[in-house]
Amino acid sequence: MFFRWNLCIWLLFGCILLASIGGGESFFRFRGRRYRGDPEKRSPVIFVPGDGGSQVDAKLDKPDVVHYICQKHTKDFFNIWLNLELLVPLVIDCWIDNVKLYYDNVTRTTSNSPGVTTRIPGWGTAETVEWLDPSHASAGSYFKDIGNALASVDYVRNVSIRGAPYDFRKAPNENTQWFVDFKVLIEETYALNENQPVTLVAHSMVVQCPWSSCSNRRAPGRTNTLRALLHSPAPGGSAKP
Numbered sequence: 284m285f286f287r288w289n290l291c292i293w294l295l296f297g298c299i300l301l302a303s304i305g306g307g308e309s310f311f312r313f314r315g316r317r318y319r320g321d322p323e324k325r326s327p328v329i330f331v332p333g334d335g336g337s338q339v340d341a342k343l344d345k346p347d348v349v350h351y352i353c354q355k356h357t358k359d360f361f362n363i364w365l366n367l368e369l370l371v372p373l374v375i376d377c378w379i380d381n382v383k384l385y386y387d388n389v390t391r392t393t394s395n396s397p398g399v400t401t402r403i404p405g406w407g408t409a410e411t412v413e414w415l416d417p418s419h420a421s422a423g424s425y426f427k428d429i430g431n432a433l434a435s436v437d438y439v440r441n442v443s444i445r446g447a448p449y450d451f452r453k454a455p456n457e458n459t460q461w462f463v464d465f466k467v468l469i470e471e472t473y474a475l476n477e478n479q480p481v482t483l484v485a486h487s488m489v490v491q492c493p494w495s496s497c498s499n500r501r502a503p504g505r506t507n508t509l510r511a512l513l514h515s516p517a518p519g520g521s522a523k524p
């Protein structure tokens with residue numbers, strides 16, 4: 284369960300320090316290429332959340348609802364994941380109808396329930412992956428502890444601590460824009476931090492995705508913008524390079 288994720292994320296903190304503070308040059312080779320940044324400087328960090336690890340906002344304008352207590356219309360977007368207030372009996376039925384996806388077996392794409400619009404807030408910021416619940420209820424903390432630990436050694440949120448949230452309900456083939464944006468985010472973070480290669484801190488299943496999205500990072504003429512991938516256990520307890 285995600286409520287325990289922050290425990291294993293803590294374990295990563297030590298690794299980050301190892302990777303980011305000096306002495307890492309021979310340790311972190313990147314497919315045979317040496318790290319090219321300044322070993323005196325710290326590597327900025329991007330959190331890549333796992334399944335269920337991004338906030339989701341929704342806006343409703345529904346033709347019908349599953350229960351009379353359910354809301355049909357909302358004026359603005361509201362937080363639908365993670366919002367513990369929506370997971371209580373009866374209200375949870377409304378929630379399920381708002382958060383579920385329909386699969387079209389012909390186009391092989393998914394869509395929300397009719398009248399539900401969703402968005403993933405906080406692209407590039409640390410906030411929405413540190414806290415799944417914007418009210419900061421403690422059960423919704425995710426990368427928060429590692430964010431605080433990094434901040435305590437002079438990392439700066441939104442500059443050298445960043446996040447790449449995504450719609451975890453959908454498969455990678457429906458998140459293609461994310462991979463494009465993610466590459467831009469890595470390059471932007473690299474530039475924002477005096478051309479220091481970036482460390483990705485990934486959790487759970489998603490680990491394969493950022494790696495493959497960056498697989499053309501060695502295109503001719505490009506600087507090496509990645510330094511290390513740190514990864515906390517995927518389901519099944521596997522470890523990744």
Ligand SMILES: *[C@@H]1O[C@H](CO)[C@@H](O)[C@H](O)[C@H]1NC(C)=O
Nearest residue numbers: 385386387388389390391392
């Ligand atoms: C799609 O699902 C419907 C309903 O389950 C089924 O009748 C139909 O054969 C499916 N079509 C394809 C292309 O799988």
Ligand SMILES: *[C@@H]1O[C@H](CO)[C@@H](O)[C@H](O)[C@H]1NC(C)=O
Nearest residue numbers: 405407408409410439440441
């Ligand atoms: C990071 O950026 C987001 C979105 O612009 C903002 O809401 C948040 O307050 C910023 N955090 C910090 C620590 O500056």
